[in-house]
Amino acid sequence: MKKFSKKHVIIYSAVTLIILILAAFSFKLGNNPVSNAIGTVISPVQSVCSSAFNGVKGFFGNIFNAGNMAEENEKLREEVYTLKDELRMLDGYKTENDRLQKLLDLKESRTDFNSIGANIIGKKIDDENSIITIDKGSKDGVEVNSVVFVPEGLVGVVFEVNTNYSKIKTIFDAESSVSAICLRSGDMGIAEPVENMTTGGKCALNYIDRSAKTVIGDVIETSGTGGIYPRGIVIGKITQIKEDSRNLTLSAVLETEVNINRLDRVLVTVK
């Protein structure tokens, strides 16, 4: 067995130094040629595998996702009793068609910006990060700060663009904050993620003025201020309003219809 010699110390130090230099460049430039080149090769494979694994993913998701298991089980049971095989297959096509139609309607309804459809080819979700990767990149017109959304609401913003894939930080990522407005009352706030909800379903609306007339059930949209998110993309619905710890402002709990685990297609704004 080889021993760890001085030569190895020098080699490992040199490699570490090169990686640190690349990391520094990546931090400065947004991405680096090495990761772009590798990503360009990997992302098509990832895209193909993503489609192939979709069925398996759903199967495992149902088994292990204890929170949704009862609901899913109920749904499946209803399907078994109410639909025959042929009808179920047709229903599948119809659902897919509706979903695509919804995306198309949404795309056509927004004339203030151009958008394209993209497939999600990977997800990285842990207790703080909520990052997804899509199969569209700079060659399709995607830019850093392009906004990603679905008919159910806002998903996030592109933070890194490579030739044929892009990385998106969702609004449920710990570092995310979105300027938001209440559609009915016009009150403003900042939509921020809540702890342990990186897959979606809930987020917080903070820094609402104490005199705000927002009530439970109000729909919250992006306000358009800040220059990244265009106005009028739904974020969620208010389910709870409370005073903050210092009694200076109000904060609300938003229920979002976007669930990162269930997303497979999104719209992304382009040049």
Add this chain to the structure above:
Amino acid sequence: MKYVWKIAGIYLAFLLQSLIFENLRMFSCSPDLLAAVVIIAAVSENFVPASILGGFAGLLYDVMYGEVFGINLLLYTYLALLVSLATDRRSSNSPLIMSWVCFVSIASLEIVIALFKTAMGNTPAFGQLCANILVKGLFGALFALCFVLIVQYIKRKRVETSEIAQKKEAAE
């Protein structure tokens, strides 16, 4: 050829991790198949190939999901290097030792990540760290246990088949 298989194995683990295991969440964290595979590969390799395999896994992670390039590349390279240096290659035949190595290595990796986050001013909750160690570590240990048992079973079957073939030849 052996390394091509190992690299393919790591890439498969990366695909499974990003497409399936990221959706399996217990206590707000998902099992880390990629780390488990890197550790198993590192135990059975000398430290140079082990570091290369670890680096490959980290590189995949950084390219597809990393916010800053290089963090996972360094983490996985050094994880594989340290595991390879600290263990005997014969340990790869023992399911219990492999499980233990996998649990301890993943727990150490989680602690290093937590320290790194703390240094960046983003201290994770202690409870979350414990949940990460528990879920990821136990999954890694279980995976290593199953992996070694399956490999041993396949090896045993091969030996038995070759012995039967030899006996047949001798009889003829």
